[in-house]
Amino acid sequence: MDKIQLIDTLPNVFVNRDDVVSDIWNKEVSFERGKLYLVEANSGTGKSSLCSYIYGYRHDYQGRILFDGEDVRLYSTSRWTDIRQKRFSLLWQELRIFPELTALENVNIKNKLTGYQKKTQILEWFEMLGIADKLDAKMGRMSFGQQQRVALIRALCQPFDFLFVDEPISHLDDANSDIMGRIMAAEAKRQGAGIISTSIGKHIELPYDQVFNL
Amino acid sequence: MNLVWKLLRQHISIPQFVGFFFANLVGVVIILLGVQFYHDFQALDKEDSFMKASYLIVNKKISAFSTLTGAQQTFSKSDVADLKNEDFVERVGAFTPSSFNVRARFDVQGFVNFSTEMFFESVPDDFVDVASEAWNYQEGSTQIPIILPKNYLDLYNFGYAQGKGLPKLSEGILGAMKLKVQIAGNGEVGDFDGRIVGFSSRLNTILVPEKFMQWANLKYASSENTKEPTRLIMEVNNPADERITAYLQDHDYETDKEKLDASKTTFILRVIVSIVMVIGAVISILSFYILMLSVFLLVQKNSTKLENLLLIGYSPAKVSFPYQTLTVGLNVLVFILAVVIMCVARNYYIGMFESFFPDYTVPDILPALGVGLALLLIVSIFNIMAVYGKVMSIWKRKD
Numbered sequence A: 001m002d003k004i005q006l007i008d009t010l011p012n013v014f015v016n017r018d019d020v021v022s023d024i025w026n027k028e029v030s031f032e033r034g035k036l037y038l039v040e041a042n043s044g045t046g047k048s049s050l051c052s053y054i055y056g057y058r059h060d061y062q063g064r065i066l067f068d069g070e071d072v073r074l075y076s077t078s079r080w081t082d083i084r085q086k087r088f089s090l091l092w093q094e095l096r097i098f099p100e101l102t103a104l105e106n107v108n109i110k111n112k113l114t115g116y117q118k119k120t121q122i123l124e125w126f127e128m129l130g131i132a133d134k135l136d137a138k139m140g141r142m143s144f145g146q147q148q149r150v151a152l153i154r155a156l157c158q159p160f161d162f163l164f165v166d167e168p169i170s171h172l173d174d175a176n177s178d179i180m181g182r183i184m185a186a187e188a189k190r191q192g193a194g195i196i197s198t199s200i201g202k203h204i205e206l207p208y209d210q211v212f213n214l
Numbered sequence B: 001m002n003l004v005w006k007l008l009r010q011h012i013s014i015p016q017f018v019g020f021f022f023a024n025l026v027g028v029v030i031i032l033l034g035v036q037f038y039h040d041f042q043a044l045d046k047e048d049s050f051m052k053a054s055y056l057i058v059n060k061k062i063s064a065f066s067t068l069t070g071a072q073q074t075f076s077k078s079d080v081a082d083l084k085n086e087d088f089v090e091r092v093g094a095f096t097p098s099s100f101n102v103r104a105r106f107d108v109q110g111f112v113n114f115s116t117e118m119f120f121e122s123v124p125d126d127f128v129d130v131a132s133e134a135w136n137y138q139e140g141s142t143q144i145p146i147i148l149p150k151n152y153l154d155l156y157n158f159g160y161a162q163g164k165g166l167p168k169l170s171e172g173i174l175g176a177m178k179l180k181v182q183i184a185g186n187g188e189v190g191d192f193d194g195r196i197v198g199f200s201s202r203l204n205t206i207l208v209p210e211k212f213m214q215w216a217n218l219k220y221a222s223s224e225n226t227k228e229p230t231r232l233i234m235e236v237n238n239p240a241d242e243r244i245t246a247y248l249q250d251h252d253y254e255t256d257k258e259k260l261d262a263s264k265t266t267f268i269l270r271v272i273v274s275i276v277m278v279i280g281a282v283i284s285i286l287s288f289y290i291l292m293l294s295v296f297l298l299v300q301k302n303s304t305k306l307e308n309l310l311l312i313g314y315s316p317a318k319v320s321f322p323y324q325t326l327t328v329g330l331n332v333l334v335f336i337l338a339v340v341i342m343c344v345a346r347n348y349y350i351g352m353f354e355s356f357f358p359d360y361t362v363p364d365i366l367p368a369l370g371v372g373l374a375l376l377l378i379v380s381i382f383n384i385m386a387v388y389g390k391v392m393s394i395w396k397r398k399d
Helices: A047-055 A077-086 A103-114 A119-128 A144-155 A174-191 B002-008 B014-045 B064-069 B077-084 B150-164 B171-175 B210-220 B242-250 B257-301 B303-311 B316-356 B366-396
Strands: A003-011 A028-032 A036-040 A061-067 A088-091 A162-166 A194-199 A210-213 B055-060 B089-094 B101-108 B112-118 B143-149 B178-185 B188-200 B231-236 B253-255
Touching (some): A047 A061, A047 A088, A047 A162, A103 A119, A119 A144, A144 A174, A174 A194, B002 B316, B077 B231, B171 B188, B178 B210
Parallel strands (some): A036 A210
Antiparallel strands (some): A003 A028, A003 A061, B055 B253, B089 B231, B101 B178, B178 B188
16 A cells, blocks of 8 residues: 545534644645655644554544545444554554563464564564563563553564554663664564554654654 | 464453353253154154054943944945045045954964964055055965054064963064965855065954955855944044044044054153253253353453554454354354264163064154254354454454
8 A cells, every 4th residue: 555645534522613723633634655754743732643544443533534446334343453464564652562462472372373474583672772681571560661562573573564553662761762762663664554643741762754733 | 363362362261161061961962862852763663664643543432331232333425425524534444354264373383383263354445554565466466465463463462472481473573474374154265475564553353455354255255245334444634633633522433542552652741841841942052052152351450452453464364263263162062062962861761662672663862952953053154243243343343
């Protein structure tokens, strides 16, 4: 997939508000594959909503969202499943990891589905992000910052055209943020994918092609 | 799939599933046993293949009074016509008695030598359920097909043979043996070979084909043999019909009451088996309800996990699979165990059937297997769809 277009998109909850000033809502915006985008936002401006609309698990918006010119409202269940396995990867703000499983199992549950990354690569990322000693630790017992790093590794265990990261470094120090940024950028570059990153303050330092204010 | 199962088995309530398992097992066993018992019981009844259950034999009551006064024991033409007019009667046939002397000798080399005076009767051939080739008499032939009352065999086996230390005979062995028949009357004597085509527990007479009877009555009997029949055979719609009993009472007729009772027994048995099966079905349905509730509860408790799996790219089918396998697996287990229990329970009553009726051929268990498999299939398909439906509702909940 090469292009995501938002045409006059607006969350239903904002419909009756006339004070919506945004670079994205109620505008015509497009995200292209291979480019890096930063979406800056204050809380409550619909940052997570944006991710969920594009990722196809919420449809409470008006306007249109097009993938390569095709309206996503027409997508079937199997089409969305296919997109989530091969086209988009999303690092949720709330992570959506499984606390009952260990760190490595959380990554594997995705990688077994896609069969995309080699085990050596996964272990290397654990190493780089400084959580190699947590491989077999239960996710539920780890700090949120550690969980964020595991969630990133999981997000990279699939082919994608676009990588969405929703406040990926909210609980990370600068050093770890830098490492995360480098890993993400390298993997996106290797796959020729675009990155759409959101933040409410602190953001990953990347050579962004475009910055939006939500 | 292993990791997914590790995730989704959380919150599985073993007591709930054990509860379902045993409740459903009880229900299915009752249903299967009901089906099979009815089938096995009907096989008992089939023993008498010569007379359908809907046939009744009617005669006039013989009382001390009628014997003294010499009142007519025979059915007149108007009696028959009147009977034919009744709604519950399909058709009526008359018994034709032999008007000549019959002597029969049974010769089994060495050990049985049996000779007796006897008689023949015939009914219209279409009342006899024997393949027409077997129940056919060619004029001039010395072969006569014969149907004997089952009582005769029982008398021999349990009375005579027992007392004399002779071997017991089965229907099969007797059927292969010849009965030497000598017919005399009207100054003529004829020798015939009786071929026993079967035994009837319903007909208390020695039956030969009507064609033979007509021929023999002409040849061996004295001229006036247009006797009125003393017994009638009739086919009725429903042997349990109250009007039959009433009609017979009104006209002072008797019937092979035992048969009426027997058909009532069959009818009552069918009702009882149906009731028992309905109870089994209710138990099964309730247990199925427990299973569905447990699964729905499980899905509810694990809804976050299910949702996250869907969001990281698992298809609804893949996410449903573990719970579908769980329920279908339980169903299969119940089915297998139910069939085993049914077979064990069946052995008890089959043994009883066999000791009472030596000629009982044990039917197969296909009816129970069929019903069991059908239940398994229906319930499993329903489970699979219900689980998928629940997962899809999680998929769509974000709408």
